[in-house]
Amino acid sequence: MKAGILYDEIFLKHDLPGHPENALRLKYFLRSMSEYPVKVVKPGPVSYDILRAVHDETYIEEVKISCRENAPGFFDPDTYYNAYTFDAAVMAAGACELGVELLLSGEFEAVFCAVRPPGHHAERNRAMGFCIFNNAAVAAVKALNSGVRKVFIADFDAHHGNGTQHIFESDDRVFYFSTHQYPFYPGTGGISENSDHVLNIPLPEGSGDAEIKKAYGRTFKEAFESFSPEILIVSAGYDLHADDPLTGLEVSDEGVRFVVSTLVRSAKEAGIPILFTLEGGYNLYALERCGRITFEEMVKN
Numbered sequence: 516m517k518a519g520i521l522y523d524e525i526f527l528k529h530d531l532p533g534h535p536e537n538a539l540r541l542k543y544f545l546r547s548m549s550e551y552p553v554k555v556v557k558p559g560p561v562s563y564d565i566l567r568a569v570h571d572e573t574y575i576e577e578v579k580i581s582c583r584e585n586a587p588g589f590f591d592p593d594t595y596y597n598a599y600t601f602d603a604a605v606m607a608a609g610a611c612e613l614g615v616e617l618l619l620s621g622e623f624e625a626v627f628c629a630v631r632p633p634g635h636h637a638e639r640n641r642a643m644g645f646c647i648f649n650n651a652a653v654a655a656v657k658a659l660n661s662g663v664r665k666v667f668i669a670d671f672d673a674h675h676g677n678g679t680q681h682i683f684e685s686d687d688r689v690f691y692f693s694t695h696q697y698p699f700y701p702g703t704g705g706i707s708e709n710s711d712h713v714l715n716i717p718l719p720e721g722s723g724d725a726e727i728k729k730a731y732g733r734t735f736k737e738a739f740e741s742f743s744p745e746i747l748i749v750s751a752g753y754d755l756h757a758d759d760p761l762t763g764l765e766v767s768d769e770g771v772r773f774v775v776s777t778l779v780r781s782a783k784e785a786g787i788p789i790l791f792t793l794e795g796g797y798n799l800y801a802l803e804r805c806g807r808i809t810f811e812e813m814v815k816n
């Protein structure tokens with residue numbers, strides 16, 4: 516596939532050394548990037564109307580003022596901010612906005628938004644779980660506003676994407692599919708929350724490759740084919756990996772490859788574009804290998 520990576524150095528400036536969600540994550544994830552035929556594109560800040568369609572105006576203002584006037588600090592016990600956080604977060608959302616534009620114009624068939632802070636825990640009106648603005652939701656809204664009729668979001672992060680699910684719960688143009696460790700942080704993502712356009716696959720600790728392969732090899736494919744979306748957006752959280760220090764899903768390198776390859780091939784076979792946005796993943800060496808696996812699968816298919 517014609518592949519692009521959206522990246523800006525501002526993503527490294529939102530940082531708290533020693534915190535699991537730190538700038539080294541992105542550096543390690545991108546270490547192998549130059550070995551692959553991918554074009555790197557610098558994004559711009561997200562358009563205010565798109566951000567406003569995902570988040571409450573008062574919340575956006577609160578983030579801006581906190582970063583401008585009260586940094587450093589914490590929005591919740593997990594979610595820090597510094598003086599660069601607002602700028603990094605609007606650029607992360609902007610990468611998703613531009614990523615969709617570049618896919619819809621045909622410039623790329625696959626893009627990876629290599630961004631920080633991550634997004635899938637961010638709710639309409641609050642930061643949560645290391646996330647400030649919901650980048651996957653921004654991509655979905657941008658696609659819908661550009662005339663795309665149906666959007667499929669697949670979230671393979673080990674944590675449930677509560678924010679993304681809640682933002683689109685009452686919008687049946689968006690299908691939300693998530694595999695995650697359960698019961699686990701953030702507590703949501705049980706099957707009782709499923710609907711005709713929300714499909715949670717809660718997985719017990721230690722599920723490993725067998726369960727994740729079943730989820731993507733069969734359940735994802737059925738849901739994806741029957742929804743027949745016009746774009747696939749992926750919340751790519753590499754904390755499903757066995758080496759991750761925060762989680763226990765125990766998925767191997769090969770299992771990660773199976774997931775990424777299934778997503779890329781499904782989009783390719785359906786003739787639709789695919790956008791990945793970086794969520795979690797906290798072991799630096801596993802992140803480096805997962806970056807390599809993802810770039811390989813994007814360019815070879």
Ligand SMILES: [Zn+2]
Pocket residue numbers: 672673674752754794795796
């Ligand atoms: Zn996670």
